[in-house]
Amino acid sequence: YTDWAWTSFVVFSISQSTMLVVGAIYYMLFTGVPGTATYYATIMTIYTWVAKGAWFALGYPYDFIVTPVWIPSAMLLDLTYWATRRNKHAAIIIGGTLVGLSLPIFNMINLLLVRDPLEMAFKYPRPTLPPYMTPIEPRVGKFYNSPVALGSGAGAVLSVPIAALGAKLNTW
Numbered sequence: 750y751t752d753w754a755w756t757s758f759v760v761f762s763i764s765q766s767t768m769l770v771v772g773a774i775y776y777m778l779f780t781g782v783p784g785t786a787t788y789y790a791t792i793m794t795i796y797t798w799v800a801k802g803a804w805f806a807l808g809y810p811y812d813f814i815v816t817p818v819w820i821p822s823a824m825l826l827d828l829t830y831w832a833t834r835r836n837k838h839a840a841i842i843i844g845g846t847l848v849g850l851s852l853p854i855f856n857m858i859n860l861l862l863v864r865d866p867l868e869m870a871f872k873y874p875r876p877t878l879p880p881y882m883t884p885i886e887p888r889v890g891k892f893y894n895s896p897v898a899l900g901s902g903a904g905a906v907l908s909v910p911i912a913a914l915g916a917k918l919n920t921w
Contacts, residue, residue, distance in 0.1 A: 758860060762853035765817050769793075769852065770845045773826055777840065783831040786844075790823030815863055818855035822848045 772793075773786030794816065801814040829844035 758853070758857065761817070762856060765819070765856070766822070766845075766849045766852045769819055769823060770826065770841070770848050773823060774841055774844070777827075777830050778837055783827050786823040786826040786830070787820060790819035793817075793819055810864065812863055815856075815859060817852075818859050819852070821855055822852040825851055 769786070769790060773789045776785040776789050777783065797814075797816045801811075801816055804814045805811055825847040826840075826844040829847060830840045833839035833843065
């Protein structure tokens, strides 16, 4: 592992563990169904496989995008929820700890199989946009000294006191 890999592994481990625990606990506490964490993780896994397929369709290598491994950690969360007899705090603390410890291990195994993204970035440069999709830079400050802009700005600022005065006059 190089420094970028370690940093991204730590950041993604924290964010994915949090995303799984918060989403799954939310589902479980409001539905009361113990298997919802695994269901939630399956949905997230399918979404990331679709995204991986989209990158592959754009011409990138198949292992360029990593699909996170959520399902085993979600199964641990479901088992915790079932074992604590629907004790919300125990499910959050024990289940969250199990997910926080297991998900990085599963993803570490997953990340060991990935090619170097820096090498891939130079092999597969980002394609350029066609001319009709090229963004046009906005002309910032073009109407800064325009009398129309000054008048509309002054009108916007003065409209509130004038409206308040009109409302006050209308109540007499």
